[in-house]
Structures are given as structure tokens and as C-alpha cells.
Amino acid sequence: MVMASWILISCATASKAESKQDAEANKAGAKAQAVVGSGLKAGASIKDITPTPDMLPIHAGNARMGFRLVGVIEGLNVRVIALQNGGKPISLIVSVETGKGPYPPQFITWLSEAIGVPEENIFWSATHVHSAPEITSSAWETMEDVFNATTGKNEGRYANLRKWGYLVRDQLIAAVREAIANMAEAEVGIGYTNSYINVNRTMKYINSATGATSFGKVSMVRDLRIKPLRQ
Numbered sequence: 001m002v003m004a005s006w007i008l009i010s011c012a013t014a015s016k017a018e019s020k021q022d023a024e025a026n027k028a029g030a031k032a033q034a035v036v037g038s039g040l041k042a043g044a045s046i047k048d049i050t051p052t053p054d055m056l057p058i059h060a061g062n063a064r065m066g067f068r069l070v071g072v073i074e075g076l077n078v079r080v081i082a083l084q085n086g087g088k089p090i091s092l093i094v095s096v097e098t099g100k101g102p103y104p105p106q107f108i109t110w111l112s113e114a115i116g117v118p119e120e121n122i123f124w125s126a127t128h129v130h131s132a133p134e135i136t137s138s139a140w141e142t143m144e145d146v147f148n149a150t151t152g153k154n155e156g157r158y159a160n161l162r163k164w165g166y167l168v169r170d171q172l173i174a175a176v177r178e179a180i181a182n183m184a185e186a187e188v189g190i191g192y193t194n195s196y197i198n199v200n201r202t203m204k205y206i207n208s209a210t211g212a213t214s215f216g217k218v219s220m221v222r223d224l225r226i227k228p229l230r231q
Helices: 020-036 104-115 143-151 159-181
Strands: 002-011 040-048 058-060 067-069 077-085 091-098 122-128 184-195 202-206 213-217
Touching (some): 040 159, 077 159, 091 104, 091 159, 104 122, 104 159, 143 159
Parallel strands (some): 091 122
Antiparallel strands (some): 040 077, 058 067, 202 213
16 A cells, blocks of 8 residues: 555636536636736646557567557547646646657657747656557657568558557647646645555566566556556
């Protein structure tokens, strides 16, 4: 058992009892306040980054821990919170559900250039899982060409990973734009609770190239039952 904490950001929303016209008026007023106000403002967005059928199967990982994803069990998302305090430059909290990455130096630069938010104002994190695609370097765009050139094969081994990478990029940018557009007056609170998740699990690796099985003891907090994509 570990102690978990979180920050709760509450944004003003229209009540269910309000009419559609009143809700639209309140939304417009909230956006106006977001421009001229001096308090904390926040907006959020979630966008789907689940590989589409034409992107499967996806090969990912290295020679020791490579894997091949062939189907979807549960969708993957990118989550964004946009924050602004007292008219200062907007800051972003980005969380991506993926194996690793996607490669921050590249994706953060893309995001900064597309949105205009300074790179130092982007807090980047990823939910790590061994059954989702991963992009751990800028080489993902050229992996297909390199693999074909070095092996003499042309089987499209990493072409789908490249397609997925561009999907992540586009949905990430769309999520940030939506989060910024949704910004409204907000309050911050802190909460605590007990989190019952697995610790020190023994992991089983199967090398997709050789079929060899190996085991490793891990000390990080994780739940290895979570498998959003089928292998």
C-alpha cells in the first residue's frame, strides 16, 4: 500500500438546470473573464490515440524486449490541462498513455511550435505500460527505412509505428488547443488517499525475435495486469 495524493482543479461549469441559452451565455462570460481576469484559470481535454485498424499490427521495443501489438482491448488517450495565473504565459500538463515517451525532445518541440507555448512551460509525463506502442527516440520516423536497408526486407515492420506517431502528434496538438479554448476560472485543492496497487512484481519477458523467455524482478510501483493492447 502506498499513499497517493492529487491536485484537484475545479473549473466553473453550468448547472444541469440551466437552459442551453443560459449555458452558452455563461460559457461566453467565462471565456471573457479568462482574458481579462487576474486569477487562476484552467482548461482540460482528452483525445483518443488508440491505434486505428490500419495501424495494426505495430512492432515496438528493442531486440531484448520487442513486442508486436495486434489488437485493441482498451483505448489509449492523451490528457492535457492548460493553466494560467494572473495573465502570465500559459503552462501545460501533458500525460500520454504509451509504452515510453513519446520522445519528449521531439514532441515537446512540435507542440511548442504549433501552439506558441514555451517549451519550459510544458510538464510532460507518460503512463508506462508494456502493452502499448512506444517511441523512445527521434529514430521512429526512419526506423522502417533503416530496417529495410540493413535486412534487405521490405515487410513494413515499423511503418505502422510511424503512422501512430503522427496520430499522437496531431491529437496532442488538438488536445492542447481544446484545453486552452476551455479555460475558465478555477480553484485548486489537495487530496490524499491510500492506493492499493502491486509492488515488486516478477516480470516475464518474451523476446519477439527469438522466442526466448526471461524473468526480472522489479522494484517500481506498477500493476502488470493492465494490458490495453493485445499481443
